[in-house]
Amino acid sequence: MxxxxxxxxxxxxxxxxxxxxxxxxxxxxxxxxxxxxxxxxxxxxxxxxxxxxxxxxxxxxxxxxxxxxxxxxxxxxxxxxxxxxxxxxxxxxxxxxxxxxxxxxxxxxxxxxxxxxxxxxxxxxxxxxxxxxxxxxxxxxxxxxxLVVSFATTTNKLMYSARTIRPLLHKLYLDYCHDYQEIELEHKTLLPFTGDTDLVDISDFIQKNNIDRSVFPSAIYHGGYQEAVKTLNRFICTRLHYYHLSSDPSNSFTSTLSMYLHFGQISTIEIINTVTDSALVYGIPQSNIDQFIEQILVRRELAFNFVSYQPEYDSFEFCTDKWAYETMQVHLYDEREYIYTIKDYEEFKTHDKYFNAAMKEMVYTGFMHNYMRMYWAKKIVEWSHSYISAYETIKYLNDKYFIDGRDPNSYAGIAWIFGKHDRAWTERPIFGKLRYMNANGLKRKFDIDEYVKKCDKYLKK
Ligand SMILES: Cc1cc2nc3c(=O)[nH]c(=O)nc-3n(C[C@H](O)[C@H](O)[C@H](O)COP(=O)(O)OP(=O)(O)OC[C@H]3O[C@@H](n4cnc5c(N)ncnc54)[C@H](O)[C@@H]3O)c2cc1C
The missing domain is CATH 3.40.50.620 (HUPs)
Structure with a gap:
């Protein structure tokens, strides 16, 4: 090791x-x-x-x-x-x-x-x-x-963007992917300890321990290593071939492994090794493998770099860079056409059917497609009185509903909405130089009404 x-x-x-x-x-x-x-x-x-x-x-x-x-x-x-x-x-x-x-x-x-x-x-x-x-x-x-590469080995500094961390990770990751060896325990004596619960009935445990039951368990996603492996195999057999189309929310070509990674139920090393080993068997184009490694290695380890070297990674005041704060300062008092409350979001009551669909996916399943996470959070920025209240609302909903919430990826993903790891774009109202996303973009790029139909079905389940 x-x-x-x-x-x-x-x-x-x-x-x-x-x-x-x-x-x-x-x-x-x-x-x-x-x-x-x-x-x-x-x-x-x-x-x-x-x-x-x-x-x-x-x-x-x-x-x-x-x-x-x-x-x-x-x-x-x-x-x-x-x-x-x-x-x-x-x-x-x-x-x-x-x-x-x-x-x-x-x-x-x-x-x-x-x-x-x-x-x-x-x-x-x-x-x-x-x-x-x-x-x-x-x-x-x-x-x-x-992580594939231990965070301090990759770098001892806060990285500016994927561009700066990518070459460091690419130099090291293959070596780290092959450094694991399974070892068997020699003294298999079971000790006379029983612990506090044998966890026979999870819902009974939740009830007896007064755990907040306001958000119900997902009917679609179930935890554990066996489920993680099933999810990985399904990804390799039926989705990886189409991973170049994975930014489209109307189809389901991403892995949905983030929740298993969040709870450490499967290792990124096992995922990367299995994906690369299977590529030949399934005739997966190398560009799709590279695209997947960009997400699970570069984007994920960039997020872990962010929480490792920015001690206040979960506060608006420290989440992004100088240029982003400056542009937000200029547009702080721009007029907002719509203002919504958290309750409006949770009850799918905005004027935007794509946003409401994303909220349905989140509330009913505990997951949301990456592209819709970006769109969803950008809309909350557009419909909030201030950037800081938008930040707090996004964080609140993210961590309340996503199974993979409260993860380094959550904080880096939310920070990205406010310019972190991104670049300045053409200036416009409310967003200033922050990247802007709109419904026309969704309609132009994807069959987004299919996504809406898919999310409506979750309601009926
Ligand atoms: C506003 C916002 C909030 C987010 N909140 C979370 C969150 O709470 N928890 C969470 O795990 N991710 C979060 N993300 C990152 C990303 O959206 C999810 O990791 C991804 O959608 C998970 O789906 P998947 O496993 O099918 O991804 P795949 O496309 O199959 O990617 C494989 C793995 O790569 C990693 N990955 C993929 N996209 C990203 C990304 N943009 N940044 C970092 N790692 C990535 C994940 O570990 C993912 O499981 C957020 C992004 C944004 C913009």
Whole structure:
């Protein structure tokens, strides 16, 4: 494994009388291509000890609702059985992170954590490490596994655009795609721990733990590694061939893998390797593979670069560049022809049938096509009193309804609406030099009424 993925925070070596190794699984909710799990297995083999994997459910995670929890817990449910078969003890705890993990650290020789890129994830790791320093004698290691190339290896700077990060990633990614090795646990002793729930019935769990049920689980998208693999295979067999047409929202040629990536239920490395290996078998044009790699590698890792090097990635004041703030300042008081409320959006009550269709896709399925995400958010800018209120509305709806919400891609995608990673365009009202999108563009480029019909059908399901 590349050492650039590994951060040994506390190295105490062999410690006598310890009984197992702990892996606190958080960002990488999978077994396959999980470098943190592999590291934990290697550590257990090195010390000839069994492995305990802990997953903590925090029912009061800010903004998370039944839709997000259901998708995530479908994946966790699947892991439970698979870990058992591998001879690895897997427990699910419910509550605050440190209180849930700390009792298991006294007898552990090492604590392995996967890396999390967002503020809340970094804070959790800091809190766990503070507890470890204060109360435990243990090795502690953080392993980064959710990007193809570990973020600090690509660059130690905030990148200006895809153009600047692309050559750096292209130089490194193939080497990183082939650096994973599956390792088997040698001491398959199951430990006598049961955790707080065995998660037999997810909807019962959601109800009993007072999780916000105002947004219902998606009837279309289901979580877990098996579903992710099914989605990947369907993409390769039926969609990748048409990926050059994937910007058209009226067809479904994108992968819809973003939600699985968000919860770490599948690795980008597995996706890229499977896609490239299958290309020959299915006769996929190289240009389509390249286009897909541009999204899953360049665009995605640019978003992770943004949240890694812009500490205030989720605030309007720090989301974009000087030229964009300057142009917005000039157009702050331009007259807005329409002003809508969040309720209007949620009830599909704007005058724009394409926007309303996009809202239906979002509210009913938990997903939205990339082109419509751009159009949808640009319209909210056009119909809001101020840029900052538009930013807050977009973020609110994005994170409430999308299964893949609250992701580095969410913050970079929203920032892009306000000029980040983009360039200046011809000046016009309200948008200034920010890129503008309109319904005529949709009609000109796509059979957009097909998209409207498709979204109307979600209502009837
Ligand atoms: C306003 C706005 C909000 C967005 N909110 C989110 C969000 O909450 N969560 C989220 O994951 N993505 C978000 N995106 C980025 C993008 O729209 C989605 O990642 C993409 O639509 C997911 O669909 P897919 O998996 O079928 O993509 P595919 O075309 O199959 O692409 C494969 C993968 O590449 C990555 N990717 C694709 N497009 C982009 C992009 N523009 N930027 C970064 N990575 C990309 C994703 O990981 C995606 O799963 C947002 C974009 C905008 C403009």
């Amino acid at each position: 590349k050492q650039t993925r590994v951060n040994v925070v506390l190295d105490k070596g062999f410690i006598d009388q310890k009984k197992y190794v702990v892996y606190w699984m958080q960002q990488a909710q999978r077994i396959e291509y999980n470098h943190a799990l592999s590291y934990a297995i290697e550590e257990a083999n090195k010390y000839k000890l069994p492995l305990l994997v802990i997953f903590v459910i925090n029912p009061s995670f800010p903004g998370a609702n039944a839709r997000h929890f259901t998708f995530m817990l479908e994946g966790i449910q699947e892991l439970k059985n698979r870990f058992h078969l591998m001879g690895i003890t897997f427990i699910i705890k419910v509550g605050p992170i440190v209180d849930s993990i700390s009792p298991y650290l006294h007898d552990a020789i090492s604590l392995i954590m996967d890396y999390g890129y967002l503020k809340i994830q970094k804070k959790w790791r800091e809190d766990v490490l503070a507890d470890v320093q204060e109360n435990h004698h243990i090795n502690a290691v953080i392993v980064e596994t959710d």
